[in-house]
Amino acid sequence: MKKLIAAGTFLTSLCVSSAAFAADCKTDVKKDDLTDEQIVALYDCIKSELREGYASQGGALTSEYTGWKAAATQPAAPGVHGKRFLMTFVNDTGFDEYVKFSEERGPMPVGTVIAKESFNLSKKGQVRKGPLFFMTKAAAGGESDKYGNWVYAAFSAKGKPMKIKQSFCHDCHSAYEDQDALGYPVEDYRVSSN
Ligand code: HEC
Structure with missing residues (x-):
């Protein structure tokens, strides 16, 4: 069964995923033309498989982060990180400070951990x-x-x-020097801090 997210038409069928292949989450809409709702639908389709994959090697952080609070209201593709869609989570130590999205901040608390999931679309619209x-x-x-x-x-x-x-990572992140090297999610999709 395929999940085809057409322009305006949403099929709510569940995704079928097999162990070896990516879930069959697809769209026929061009990446730049996707609406917020269509991006969320693609994310919902891939999410559980994405998280299973990350956690599959038993790493602590790779499974713990799913219990942290999200710093974005939904994934967005700001053009960095391989132009992927990105979704950010922050642990308890750093969350309140991070979501101030301060443009002139001191250092984040020691022990802050920030996680960012990513996914992309192939030319054929496959997630x-x-x-x-x-x-x-x-x-x-x-x-x-x-x-x-x-x-x-x-x-x-x-x-x-x-x-x-x-x-490699820091050379780019250090461009955000006044923000303690944090790039923050796309402005329209930041969670509100109150
Ligand atoms: C070309 C620039 C660039 C490179 C290289 C880069 N990042 Fe980022 N990163 C960003 C930007 C910009 C953001 C904020 C955009 C967003 O999350 O929507 C970001 C966000 C993040 C975040 C969320 C915290 C934040 O900054 O708000 C994490 C975690 C992260 N990157 C990790 C990494 C790691 C690990 C690497 C190296 C493997 C890396 N980045 C390489 C630009 C970069």
Whole structure:
């Protein structure tokens, strides 16, 4: 059974997923033309499979983050991170501070962990699972001093730790220097902080 999300027509059929393949979540709408509702429908279709994949290697963070609060009202594709759709979650230590989305902030509390799910659309409109990204705020006095005391990590859609360079992530994130290297979700989709 296919889930085809046509312009204006929503089939509410459940997605069928097999172990090896991505859930059959599809759209015939071009990525840039998707409405918010259509993006949410695609996310709802892929979500459980995406999360199962991330958690499948037994990593603690890769399953814990689903219990954290979302910092965005829905996924959006700001153009960075491989132009994927991104959905951000923050643990209790950092949530209240993060959702101020302050443009001039001091450092986030040590122990803050921010997770970001990602997915994309193929040219044929098939949903593709993307990596799960993390930023963890470490105490000063270690290797992370070079990277604003952030430790960056990424896990593949299969839950495997990806070999990433801290400098690769931070070189771009450091552009947001006044925001403690945080890019924040697209403005229209930020949760309200009150
Ligand atoms: C080309 C620039 C760029 C690179 C490279 C990059 N990021 Fe980001 N990242 C951003 C932007 C911009 C945002 C905010 C956009 C959004 O989440 O909608 C962001 C958001 C995030 C967030 C959510 C916290 C926040 O900034 O608000 C995490 C976690 C994250 N990135 C992790 C990583 C990791 C891990 C890497 C390296 C594997 C990485 N990023 C590489 C630009 C980048």
